[in-house]
Amino acid sequence: MKVGDPQLRRNLRAATRGIRQKRNAVVAEVEDWEELRVAGEAIKRDAMGRLDVLLEQLEDAVTRAGGKVHWARDAVEANAVIGDLVAGHDAREVVKVKSLTTDEIELNQALERRGITAIETDLAELIVQLSDDWPSHILVPAIHRNRSEIRDVFARELGLEGLSDDPEELTDAARRHLRQAFLRARVGVSGANFGIAETGTVGVVESEGNGRMCTTLPPVLITVMGIEKVLPAWRDLEVFLQLLPRSSTGERMNPYTSLWTGVSEDDGPGEFHLVLLDNGRTRVLADEVGRDALHCIRCSACLNVCPVYERVGGHAYGSIYPGPIGAILTPQLRGIPGDADELPWASSLCGACADVCPVKIDIPRLLVHLRSRVGGSDPALRLMGWAMAGRRRFEAAQLGRVPGMRTGIGMGAWTKGRDLPPPPRETFRQWWRRTRG
Numbered sequence: 221m222k223v224g225d226p227q228l229r230r231n232l233r234a235a236t237r238g239i240r241q242k243r244n245a246v247v248a249e250v251e252d253w254e255e256l257r258v259a260g261e262a263i264k265r266d267a268m269g270r271l272d273v274l275l276e277q278l279e280d281a282v283t284r285a286g287g288k289v290h291w292a293r294d295a296v297e298a299n300a301v302i303g304d305l306v307a308g309h310d311a312r313e314v315v316k317v318k319s320l321t322t323d324e325i326e327l328n329q330a331l332e333r334r335g336i337t338a339i340e341t342d343l344a345e346l347i348v349q350l351s352d353d354w355p356s357h358i359l360v361p362a363i364h365r366n367r368s369e370i371r372d373v374f375a376r377e378l379g380l381e382g383l384s385d386d387p388e389e390l391t392d393a394a395r396r397h398l399r400q401a402f403l404r405a406r407v408g409v410s411g412a413n414f415g416i417a418e419t420g421t422v423g424v425v426e427s428e429g430n431g432r433m434c435t436t437l438p439p440v441l442i443t444v445m446g447i448e449k450v451l452p453a454w455r456d457l458e459v460f461l462q463l464l465p466r467s468s469t470g471e472r473m474n475p476y477t478s479l480w481t482g483v484s485e486d487d488g489p490g491e492f493h494l495v496l497l498d499n500g501r502t503r504v505l506a507d508e509v510g511r512d513a514l515h516c517i518r519c520s521a522c523l524n525v526c527p528v529y530e531r532v533g534g535h536a537y538g539s540i541y542p543g544p545i546g547a548i549l550t551p552q553l554r555g556i557p558g559d560a561d562e563l564p565w566a567s568s569l570c571g572a573c574a575d576v577c578p579v580k581i582d583i584p585r586l587l588v589h590l591r592s593r594v595g596g597s598d599p600a601l602r603l604m605g606w607a608m609a610g611r612r613r614f615e616a617a618q619l620g621r622v623p624g625m626r627t628g629i630g631m632g633a634w635t636k637g638r639d640l641p642p643p644p645r646e647t648f649r650q651w652w653r654r655t656r657g
């Protein structure tokens with residue numbers, strides 16, 4: 221159990237508290253913060269309402285600018301497209317800028333099966349990759365590691381004996397290791413924070429400059445973008461480039477914002493491919509309440525305020541999207557019923573996530589909605605719903621006369637860790653009538 225790991229809890233508490241404080245300070249500086257949130261929500265709602273049109277507009281604009289668009293229904297299709305592109309250029313390795321979408325489709329593993337090495341260039345992603353680990357936070361993937369653990373990983377995997385745990389020394393070691401990879405790479409792979417339908421521009425927002433290297437140095441650039449990342453117009457960036465950095469890293473403006481439109485002669489990659497990924501997103505869109513999860517801009521503010529996340533860490537969610545956003549997005553992406561059905565219950569419904577969400581996603585409402593959807597497909601909860609729908613049935617259930625409800629059959633994990641008390645001899649109403657006439 222992660223809650224029993226004191227080191228993990230110390231790391232999480234220190235990191236989430238620090239980011240929270242920075243975020244609160246920079247948000248308080250913005251007088252029209254609430255108006256920005258309202259605008260962000262409105263833009264996202266509009267975009268999701270005409271996603272089909274906007275995506276085709278994006279494809280046209282990217283194609284006109286010299287790029288090529290590939291449509292991928294799922295992870296298998298996306299990985300096949302990317303693998304073929306890399307292999308088609310005789311490349312045996314690619315440099316990658318941190319991308320949750322490529323983690324979602326397990327691109328690194330798919331490339332590895334084809335003999336292609338994916339090198340993560342974000343410092344935290346590199347730490348996760350070198351330690352054969354899994355990201356535990358959207359923004360700070362190695363949040364569960366402290367610096368002496370990182371020093372040990374670098375010493376072991378990069379052969380850097382004698383390294384101290386001084387952050388500057390660790391960063392310098394990573395920089396020297398990565399610089400060589402950037403210079404030899406023939407293919408770069410990125411995710412995308414936004415794709416602008418109006419202009420065909422794609423953008424990545426980051427802090428270390430590794431994204432800029434990945435998207436400009438290699439001759440070929442492949443960008444994998446979830447279809448929900450599309451924004452209608454260039455001017456929409458004005459809103460999101462204020463909301464995102466303040467909500468995520470607690471900065472007024474992130475150090476690097478890279479935006480590119482197709483290809484340009486003698487400037488950046490000569491070949492640009494945009495892979496538009498569905499992988500369950502159209503299924504999410506079909507749920508009129510649940511679709512709000514697609515508004516997410518992956519800032520991670522909801523993780524940093526969540527009392528459940530702070531205690532259990534990201535790995536406990538079993539998904540690349542942890543915390544409150546993971547609890548509403550992952551079950552929908554994977555499909556209900558599915559293997560993430562329990563995630564909507566990983567919340568106390570305290571509402572702190574909704575208060576900080578820069579695009580005003582009402583996360584508790586979605587959690588309750590998804591609980592009812594999961595309940596509708598869970599045999600035990602269906603049985604409970606049937607029993608509670610009528611007085612006679614409810615009383616019979618109270619007395620343990622509904623098969624399954626007395627014995628706990630069908631209640632699965634609930635009764636593994638809890639005692640089911642023996643049913644009473646009479647209901648409350650019967651007791652009342654007997655004792656009060």
Ligand code: SF4
Binds near residue numbers: 576579
């Ligand atoms: S749900 Fe909102 S707060 Fe959470 S990561 Fe997405 S945009 Fe940020």
